[in-house]
Amino acid sequence: IQMTQSPSTLSASIGDRVTITCRASENINVWLAWYQQKPGKAPKLLIYKASNLESGVPSRFSGSGSGTEFTLTIGSLQPDDVATYYCQQYVNYWTFGQGTKVEIK
């Protein structure tokens, strides 16, 4: 299963609403996770099963979608959100998207 994220890079202002899209090459139901990776650090789980917020993750992060199209939304972009974000399907082995780098404008 191929996972395609868009955009590859995103530049937005503090307080902006930011949306990242992830498309699967076939139906993965809701078996999708989102991770945040800051430079030099390990990834961190944000969202699992498409829309479930991991404990301790700020509520400005949300996930939606099912089937082949999914979105990660940051409700109000903060400086601490500068990172690369990856989606991952886990219905058939594991596949990650290529990543979306989020920067502050």
Add this chain to the structure above:
Amino acid sequence: QVQLVESGGGLVKPGGSLRLSCAASGFSISDYYMSWVRQAPGKGLEWVSYISATSSYRNYAVSVKGRFTISRDNAKNSLSLEMNTLTAEDTAIYYCARGGSGTHIDYWGRGIQVTVSS
């Protein structure tokens, strides 16, 4: 708290071998699938392998199948990855992760660098 600590990385020549280990604490790995994920320099995340709680099931990415072997020692709460016939394309940071077939990753190790170069 849950911790995963990788060790055993380093510099190895093409064609060589290396064994990575992952020491888990704060939970019992016997209750979980465990996995390895890698990240080549400047690239994205790539799943390498996972192993079921009782070692009954092991799966590998096509890129490493036949060269890498995943194993676990539940008594020692540890996970291993034996890597053989290494090539430059195996150069990456290798992460130990909790999770596997049908599940997401809820904890990651800090990662360990593996460099394959002559």
